[in-house]
Amino acid sequence: MFYREAGDFNTSYAEDQQTFPIKFDRYRYYVVLFIAIFVVPFIINDYWANSFLLPFLIYAIAAIGLNILVGYCGQVSLGTGGFMAVGAYACYKLMTAMPDVSMFIHVLLAGLITAAVGVLFGLPSLRIKGFYLAVATLAAQFFLVWLFNRVPWFYNYSASGQINAPERDTFGILITGPNTEAWATYMFCLIFTIASALVARNLTRGSVGRKWMAIRDMDIAAEIIGVNPLRAKLTAFAVSSFFIGISGALFFSIYLGAVEVGEVFGITKSFLVLFMIIIGGLGSIFGSFAGAAFLVLLPVLLKIVGVDWLGWPTDIVAHLQLVIVGGLIVVFLIAEPHGLAQLWRVAKEKLRLWPFPH
């Protein structure tokens, strides 16, 4: 019995509704949080920040955002890259226009601007569903990348057509530009990731979340019990795009520092985040983290094992990665649509009963 809930009863509805109703889960969550806040910043180095921690934290936000739209509300989107680009360019314009304002504000505003754009592109969702909606969001993806490439105002008429994050600090600590320290950028992203997860969790456990899931499971029945479909879908687009915009802003300003839009926020980015939530688990906040961690770690681990230890050529390892991801997508879509999150739940269930399964 590694895992137990015996003697752990919830005696009020408030207790029953908390995020981790089982004590053991709650403690594990606090331990992870404690390590992330009080241990990691002291041992972090540039390699771990740039190869794993920053992309993990930032992708986790994007995955949470996309999961709200796809996993909770059932609206397929292939426009994630484009919406991340909106966040990135909004952040860039804000940073350069208002150099004295805190980066926290810039990133939040970038999220809000992306939310507005997301609502605009979400409008067709009232009329079209499934495959056709996916194609419409694909069009949004290409349109947005084209827009940021072609309209020089967005990149402040720079000769390269790129955007570069100028040096900015928050509370006197440098967090963008070439001279930042790993712990500072890490903490900055961590705050946004934790806040995003909490907000997403709160929304999905309450009435908005049920509206989204009702639309996902059966839109006609949802409308007949009183859900306004347009409003429910548009709030999903708004909230989803808000998170995706924040993640795009962080991806540009904190993680990369410089962005060429077609390369960074192209259709591959849309697919990458989609794969994260499919592998991690549709309709699960935890799954968003699991999927982001998996797809960020996979190339790092493959490189360490394949290239560094076994001495394989780099391109073979890169192909191997595609094969693994492709295979996993197929397996998860067919066998376990709820992804790693569900495997984890099943494992817990087994552990809870172990060693007496009956």
Add this chain to the structure above:
Amino acid sequence: MNATAESYTTEDGRTIGPVVMEMKNITLRFGGVEAIKDISFDIREGEIRAIIGPNGAGKSSMLNVISGFYVPQEGEVWYKGSRRPSMRPYQVAEQGIARTFQNIALFEGMSVLDNVMTGRLTHMNTGLFAQSFWKGKAEQEEIANREVAEKIIDFLEIQAIRKTPVSRLSYGLKKRVELARALAAEPSILLLDEPMAGMNVEEKEDMSRFILDVNDEFGTTIALIEHDMGVVMDLSDRVVVMDYGKKIGDGTPDDVRNNQDVIDAYLGVAHD
């Protein structure tokens, strides 16, 4: 009984109120098919009103008109004393009309409790911003509505499956959960489309008892479609009989039973 304004008392001592909903000359067409032909009837407060008739008679279409899902080409719907403008189904729900479906329409990806809680959505209006913080207004609203949902769950005796995903339930239990979801809305009018279809005898008895109890304890007005004549005669105060989109009878179960047109329709006498 023809006066629409007054209340009256039934033989078993229940008070039936004035007319709460009135369908006036409803005609509904699908292309060339006239599913409902110039039908009028009313529903009184607190009564159990049955709509019966053979397959394809237009009974489900009538419920769909009431719940705003179909818009009739002709006719008017009057609700609580005023003419109802054309409305979307979610607006009808907000007016206190809840329903179940002939083919179960539960949210398969959610637990029983969450399904029942969706029935409370018309009573929950905390904004997105407050919900993202949970503590405070959102949590209080959730708990208050959870209490109502739990009462309904107890009432329909589905406590044991509260946390079960509905996709794992038997057909009979799904029907019961769907009733729970509709009841959770605390509707003024409850529409039930063949609540007993496909059930075994025991399940039918349970369902009949629940319908009577709902009407009795919450005073809910119920309009129900049922195939089984016997069940209808036991449950309902008044019956509308439909056949091929037309109303062929309207009255107490006894009136209807002795109506020659109804007998013909049920015995399958050829139509002219």
